[in-house]
Amino acid sequence: MIELFEALRDFLETGGWVLTAIAWLIFFMWLLILERVFYFFTGHKALVKSLVEAWNAREDKASWNAEQIRQAMVSRASLQLKFSIPIIQAMVALCPLLGLLGTVTGMIQVFDVMSISGGGNARSMAAGVSQATIPTMAGMVGALSGVFASTWLTRKVKTERMHIEDILEMQRPV
Template structure:
């Protein structure tokens, strides 16, 4: 049974070649990790942050060197949970343009191969082939730019949460002394 809603996807894959499928897979992986980070922040990090503040307030000693060191270790461990997938996200972002270039090179090889068989006087066929060969580069760059925007936003959230957590713990210690 034919599925007409898949026709545009099939035409896109036909136009971009098999590398476009790989770029689509990397994009899905990138956006899946992004969705997982949102889920982690919303449903794991926030309760863990509240628990850490409660644990800090419940401590009797909050001013000694060992208490401050323990606080830093707790904060670092919690923030590290947010930073965990950043290297993988950066890797996926870097891979996308390279895959796009691979698609362009393989597409150009196909164009030149078909031109050598058909003859060199077909400028229209060459222009069409070059346009099809550059589609993976465009796709790889677009996915990479969106991934960079996501990574930048995630790094901003991590810096903000790190500062917020330090401020909240300091305020909790002051409130407990008062």
């Protein structure tokens, strides 16, 4: 276990401070993704049940006012479904940008070494090159994993919203 933490620490040091920022960003992004997944499989069912109970408790289900109330109920449920998805999408977009920042800071380090020691010392430039490539790779991996999860969550929100509309529509008299 200690070797794992040492390897992780060495990896983060190789990528510089930008890799640490990317790691924290990916951690919080996946925390939000897992919260949404957990909500879909637990809390959302209770919300749908309470909406159906509230709709069934109404006497008037056919008037214009009832239709507006039904649409408001669906909209409130939709807001709860979409709660942190825009934040997740922003974090997905931020991952490759931070990777690019890591590339720039690594290349600055390479140019700094080249200005001091000349272009012939490949060993001294290796640290800057790895600091330039590792954050780029980490940013792309984080963005790709986040894109798949974000797409699934967005699709799940659409289907759940349609499901709520269908359930409340079936409860309405013709």
